[in-house]
Amino acid sequence: MATSLLALLDDITTVLDDIAVLTKLSAKKTAGVLGDDLALNAQQVTGVQSNREIPVVLAVAKGSLINKSILVPLALAISAFAPWAITPLLMVGGLYLCFEGAEKLAHKFFHHDAEDAAHHEKLTEALIHTEVDLLALERDKVKGAVRTDFVLSAEIIAITLGAVAQASFATQVAVLVGISLLMTVGVYGLVAGIVKLDDAGLYLSRQTSAAAQRLGRGILAAAPWLMKGLSVVGTAAMFLVGGGIIAHGWPWLHHASESLAYRVGAGWGWLTPLLFDAATGIIAGIAAVLVWTGVQKLRAAVS
Template sequence: MAGGLAALLDDIATLAKLAAASVDDVGAAAGRASAKAAGVVIDDTAVTPRYVAGAAASRELPMIWRIARGSLRNKLLFILPAILLLSQFLPWLLTPILMVGGTYLAFEGAEKLWEAVSGKHHEKPEVTAPEQGPEAETRMVSGAIRTDFILSAEIMVIALNEVADEVLLSRAIILVVVALAITAVVYGVVALIVKMDDVGVRLAATRHGLVAGLGRGLVNAMPKVLAVLSTVGIAAMLWVGGHILLVGVDELGWHGLYDLVHHLEEAVHGVAGVGGFLAWLVNTLASALIGLVVGAVVVVVMHQVHKMRHRGEHDAHGAAGGAGDAPDGGTTHGGTAAD
């Protein structure tokens, strides 16, 4: 009896160790997957604060909470089942889908770089949430959630690509962990960024000496923090997008570009002390350059499409205006003839 109990306890201990090891494996895999999606995470963090810009201070956190819930719903209810089904039954589609996402990231990075260089930016909404009340707030939250869907899809597909060799259940658990962790991090940081200036204003108004100076420093620093975050986000999008494309073309059988970058890495890897860093730097710069070139091409194409569409709409309005003038002209002409 004692021997049987000891054997049972030994089995339980073994199962507990296996469970602990599995949890560690899931945590490690989720960490790797999240790290690969870092570029999109930075962009998501940089993009979201603009959707609550101009909102009343009392509505900022509720709006962020609504956007965070929508983001989690995007990831868990829509994106996760879709990509799991694809990975299970059509795994060959993941690389092309990932490359489409990489192209989109490169386009976004190049577009933002072009806006920064040219000074041309997308038009901002004419009204802010407090000016129009709950309906405008709901529209702004809905717009943020729609934008988040694209970024969340990129995050989840990139994460899935890192754990594609795991069994289906492990993939699902890891991606749920990634979705929860990244959503918490992104919107926690967004909430901190959005409220930091309010904290600074309060400190500056209610405290004295160093504490008040700290408050003023926070207020002055936040625009710079957002600017740095935006710049890092642009670089990260070009780097991540380009790296996805670099690896993707290699997996599809076009090895020349990947081999060239690999040879460049090997050329600097042997440098004493800094070889590993230099190899990483070469890969990163090459990936960013690829992202910039591909993104710039897409930007040019999209701008031409926009111009053609705008020209077509202008011509259509002109034709409609000309057609509208015809009856008046005909009536006038007919009246004159009758006279």
């Protein structure tokens, strides 16, 4: 009995050790996506009232957990019964990210002043008259962030699944669940810290210590620039992640990227694939926006 118990404990220890090693490996492989996820979600939840920032972050984090609770069993099922479908599904998600990025650029460079005035009027009316409209706007932000999170979570799950493909089913489940929890807590913990920087700066600026006041004023001065920077990084991340998924899904594009990096040489070879992925994402996003705009105009003409 004692021998059986020791053998069981040894087996459990071995499995846990395997899970720890594979989780660490998967975390390294998904670190790039984690950075993109952070930038995108910090960008998505900015712009709400100060007292609603943390509830919004928590709502998106809850949505992210729901996304992963759907994606983990779905990924395991697809891997077991239809592994060929993983790449096409990821490419559809990548195209959606490129589409969102292109829409943001189109709004930035081609929107009309009347649209900004209408949006500002809508926010003003919501602030003056009722909380209902503000809550509706907040829900829209949460839905948008959760949709974006779904695509990025799918990529994280797919990368992790690839890293543990040869492991036992139990180990695969443990690693996927561990990575899902780690990424969710890590990303949204950092997002919560970022969106509350201005409050931290205000608190420090009101302290009696001169050093604390200087630090608080510095944080208050830097926070708007950080948010603007995150907006730029978030949009760029959409093209990088989406373009990377598309480029890796089509072997000829992937080979073209590798060939270009080889020709550039070791000095700048590391940057070439990133630029290639970004260019792929921008082209795919613009094409998707043009197609979607054409479909909308066609539907409007028919109706």
